[in-house]
Amino acid sequence: MNRVTLLLPARARFGGQSFGEGVGRRLGRAERSVEAADQAARVFDILPRGWPVAAVSRQRDVGDGGHGAWLRADPAYVRPDINGARLLAYGDALALSERDSAALLPALKPLFGDAGFPIDAPVPTRWYLSLPRETRLPRFASPEQALGEDMFQHLPGGEGEGSEGRRWRALLSEAQVVLHNHPHNAQRIAAGLAPINSLWFWGAGVLPDHVRTAYTSIFSDDEALTAFAAQAGIDAAALPGAWAAHEGEVLFDLRAARDLTPLQRDWLEPAAAALDQGALERIALAFADGERFELARSQRWRFWRKPLRSLLD
Template identity: 65%
Template sequence: MASAQTITLLLPARSRFGGQRLSEATGRALARADHSRREADALADVLDVLPRGWPVAAAARQRDVGDAAGAIWLRADPAYVRPDINGARLLSYGQALNLTADDAASLLRPLKPLFGDAGFPIDAPSPSRWYLRVPAGSKLPQFTSPEQALGADLFDELPQGPEGRRWRALLSEAQVVLHNHPLNAQRAAAGLAPVNSLWFWGAGALPDRVQSRHARIASDDETLTALAALAGAQVQARPASWDGELTRGDALIDLRDARDLAALENDWFAPLLEALAQGALARLRFDFDDGARYDIARSQRWRFWRRQLQSFVGIANDE
């Protein structure tokens, strides 16, 4: 097995784990590790994008079709919005809706004249990734990513200001079209969530340059994977657990959605620490979303006087 210079685990903020207990092996390794802080945002540290920003739609469009140059792109992903007593909430979007290519084509058919007449042609090279082509130089409002909006009050997450007014009106018209679409009656009869809205996000043009020091990136995050592909990294979906396949070249594994420390220990920490002990890895980095970093190397086993960490509670206050 070829040795990797570094395996980086991108992890949630340590506070997310509360008082969950670290295993003896992990607590010992972190106590003996080199500890530092990252000042940049986690993704900004992984990806160097010029000009600055996160033009996810253009990056994903280039990956999916290869025609992103010369326009601004906006994702208009299929979504399920549920009304409630206080308004409405985004409950599902994109891949989670399990649309087929035929489903997407059927839903798009009445939407194409609506968006085409507005000057924003819509298409779906993937059933879960829908795109609007926006003329270069157009002014766009700020759009919220679906991950951030999920479960939140829809009104608070819609684009605001003078530019946002036009997009809110377009969304309302699209919602009427989708509400009346016969496919949604079929989905409801089958116990599936309707596709009754769109989610606009990820606006921007293709960046001039994207670089990453990671040769391989395993993630389910669309922003990270779409832009990492532009950087030339080998991108893949995150496996369920460590399988040893990511040791060929510097690799990053995105685990920011993890909340169960015991599952992390079993699926990732324990096998990676064992690989490090056996010399299969040169270094293992724990990179937390709160900026804390722990760089673990085999040579640190001689730091036996450092007291083992029991949990992450209180550590941030002691730094």
């Protein structure tokens, strides 16, 4: 039977936005539960446990992800302010081309090569450091966690952390100096583009022994999620602009949603119509804060349950 899961951001992102009458009634009658807030762990079974994005995306990009350990060193744009420096963009958001990586990487190769971590960029928006498998690494934050915030609050090597963290802070500082002084960035600025003046280290690890999932298809604009889907051997594609019926156990990644109105119009209402028609057995709404709603056709008889006015009810 066909089932669908909508992966959604934390409920607080929608604030007090109100549901339409039909959707609010359905959610009021739905089964409601709380699960682990780690959405990735809910989507994939990964062994050994972890989220080694660099190795998995490297395997999809090049096919050599099983050779040692990997760390993403994605190109980034940071802007200094009175309190430090804010991470404003990275990767795809920077409109990078092969010309950009071809111009900037040669200046960075001596720095990372001397440290024993060769750098390359098989894709202009995804840069990699190749590491010996036994390399000890600090904990690196994902760029999504730091975006828009003071980057230094998310870097390893702060008070109470070990020498590995301080080493990577020092490497980042040296890379920032190289990039800041590179003439190619002046050309980007003249063309109306943000400079590439920093890197973001994240996703460290080795290729997992296995990646499995109950889903038969995943639709997402998150390249990490689709890379793990490819490693699991299932269909992975970009998120469509609105609901579209698919066979099997399907996941749509809607974590970028900000407004309930288009979410209801383009996704919740047409999916609910498919549920009423018997084309779906179940709809699950899985929020990043762990809240989960399960919608089934039989719930239409729960007249005694009050409609949900907003996600904060």
